[in-house]
Amino acid sequence: MNAIPEAAHGSLAGSGRSFGYHGAVCDFKRRLIEVTLHQMRGNRTHTARALGLQRTYLLRLIRELGVAAPPPQQRPRRAIVG
Numbered sequence: 001m002n003a004i005p006e007a008a009h010g011s012l013a014g015s016g017r018s019f020g021y022h023g024a025v026c027d028f029k030r031r032l033i034e035v036t037l038h039q040m041r042g043n044r045t046h047t048a049r050a051l052g053l054q055r056t057y058l059l060r061l062i063r064e065l066g067v068a069a070p071p072p073q074q075r076p077r078r079a080i081v082g
Helices: 021-039 044-051 055-065
Strands: none
Touching: 021 044, 021 055, 044 055
16 A cells, blocks of 8 residues: 555646656746746846846756746847937
8 A cells, every 4th residue: 555645756636747756846946937037027137036046056947947938128229329
């Protein structure tokens, strides 16, 4: 008899996907970064600050975890008056 509940094995109900502990942690990190990036309108520096991470470490996590990061918003350019 298996005393460990199904949820503890990392199976996501209804999704058909199965994660172990590390997979579940990676999935949580990916979702947290995606949500925070969205809230910060794609600004990676502000996202890193909000999550308490170094910006370079956040960039590595984005790459390693395959985060669906929105492109950073471009700053409006000023017209050069001559």
